[in-house]
Amino acid sequence: MNIRRILTTTVAAAVTAPAALLSVSPAFAAETKPAAQTQKPTYEELKKAAADAAKAYDAAAKAYADQRALVEKVMSDDAPEAKAFHDAWAAAEKAKAAKAAADQAVTDAKAKLAALPETADADEKAAAQKAVTDAEAAAKAAAEAQTAAAAKRKSTGNTLADLRIDTLRKYDALTKAKAAAQKAKETADAALKAAGECVWQPKISSELKGLPAQVVAGTTVDFSFRVSNATGHTLDVSPLFFVHTAQGKAQWLDGTVWKELPDEPSIVAPAKGVAAGSTIEVKVRLTVDAKAKAGKGDALIAGNASDAYNPCILGPMKGYKFAVLTAGSKPDGDAAKPQPTEDKDRPKPTGKPTAGGSAPTAQGGAAATPLNTATTTGALASTGSSSAMPRLALAGGVAVALGAGAVIATRRRKATDRT
Template sequence: MNLRRTLATAAVAAVAAVTAPAVLLSASTAFATPKAPAQTQQKPTYAELKKAADDAKKAYEDAVAAEKAGREKIKTTMEALDQDSHPLKAAYLAADKAAKAADADKTAADKAVTDARAALDEATDEDGKAKAQEALSAAEAQAKTAADAKANADAERRVAKDAWDDANVAAFREWNKVLTASAEARKAKDAADKALAAAAECVRVPGLTVLANRLPAKVVAGTTVGFSFTVANATDRTLDVDPLVFFRLNAKDQEQHFMKVQWADGAGWHELDSNSPSHPMHLKGMKPGARTEVKMRMTLEAAAPAIDGFALLAGDASDAYHPCVLGPMNNYPLKVLPAGSKPGTVGDAKPGKVEDKDRPKPKSTPAAQAGSPASAGSTASAQPASAATGGSLASTGASPAVPQLALVGGGAVLLGTGAVFAVRRHRGARGTH
């Protein structure tokens, strides 16, 4: 799960933690004819997206390594091709030299033809003209031979030059393939990372509720009260749920010892940390319509000051497609009465909604991994999760987003009546359970 919620609850007497009776973790799997989760059809799971991102990262790293090796290879290749001793360049240089020599021979032969024609024009007698004509014919034959030799030499030079150029072009083409592969790998990695990040965004679901039962609004110092809370999945998805629980007095950390809040899992009682939110248990595979009741108790020492406190309850969860699924957070204001007080009939604490952009960070609790929803000692029977409003279960709903927990400042800051309680949480997605 990957949760972030920033709590800001201002109001009279802030929020206080009151726990009472035995906490019994009871997971039930009531079925309320779940709807086919259309949003998950033909959709990759978070684990699949994570693997795709890991594979894309590895492919990109390999491509970067190949690019580095390719850069060295083309540098070596080009330097070698530029050496006069390289066979292809040596062949070109030899052909170029031969072509230049053939060109010089042709130039000389053409000049000989010109000179022979001039001599023929200057001849005055028949014998002189005959000799001049003979010399011209020989010069023209030599010029033709030189021209043919030059044409052949030029052709050989072109072939040698093309071979040398082709080797250079081939080296650059290979280098370009390496660069293209690196760019494509980077593009694929970015796309995979983007898809994973989108899936890691917290999903807000009103239908995942954690509500207190019989939690008194007022508790007398020196007494113990029992209550419970119910985790209900009124969504259309099967969830692994980690109920977020936080009870605290409106007092400094060193005064929190006046209150002790415990939950029961059937094997015994476990104390909550009053200085930090926690996930006391893990409910795996809660199907749509399932609900679980957890018994709790809260004890206030006789010396506890008459102050306010609060209880925060919320459902943090995950499924195969979202490592962070968040239900609404409820704030229960509590009031501690002096020891010996006779408050008469005390009503239940009324839940209020909290603007929680991020969850407060719970400390890891070894006992929190309770395994499957139906833990030993659970007594609650499977019941459909109601979609009623008001004090029962919130209506089914789903919207995209993802979180986990990290408490900023180590706890709550409560400064008396009308104070603002701000806790921030930021926990990286770690995937489904």
């Protein structure tokens, strides 16, 4: 008889029979939340949900792996319970053989007793009878031993089968739990990824104010950039700005101190809590070297933003071009005009602010609040002087040869790092 085959068949039947009990009932699976609980989650809530789902999956995967190792252990012939069963099986077979031998001894003793001749004396008859009695006693003892061995074989077999069935049932449940946790993790990751995609928002407008169409070598021009929130709700605004000419330097006003801009596009003056209808403004100045040759300059401004639900909100970009005139030239006084800027296919910003400083503030107020505190629409925030305000970054000095593609790529890098 094949012991392994018997146990395998028993375990398989026991595991598959209650499979329905290990599944989630459709009635519970289809349960829906009340309408009051279906509010759109914030981005931070989605991040937490994804992190929690990842932890849950890790725990489920570990439990699954541990149970799988236990399955391999208890299904092995080296398991203590398996050894006990095999020993009991062998003992039962030995007891069975001993019982058969004892029964045969009784039969043989009785045959010898019956075969005694009539001439046998009393001692011979007594000896033959004693042999029968002894054989019957031995057969009885062998029968009792066989019964005990069979009971032990059954007991150890049941113990082994129960252990293996319980282990495999738990393994089956943990396999399903791991699959469910993986699905939940994938769902949470997908939701977080979808929420992190950039949203195009034309109501975040930006412009340069006061940048002339012509800048004379050896002079300094003062201008500013503005980003306005006309979306109807509060945003955290992170403008992207740069200005460049071959022989010049750009600076931004940090409180009362002018600071140079780096030679790359940068997130400038990130401001939290910019109310609907508010505008932030940052002052900039551009100085062109007196020995500069006639040429061209470029500038760009765009409004990046975020809120509780969208970490990447992109407003339209505006590009500006201006001419650099040789020293002593007389500019015509016109302002630089925004140029058509390919914006629809720009990549997602990934960079961080590169210039330190203070965020724009209202006069005497907190960061990104309206200049006129009596109204919440159409207000203008100006550069403040508080050294305790958040640091800002301003861009400048990007070579014209880099082209618009490099500027667009930089913008996407900058917004991503903020998320």
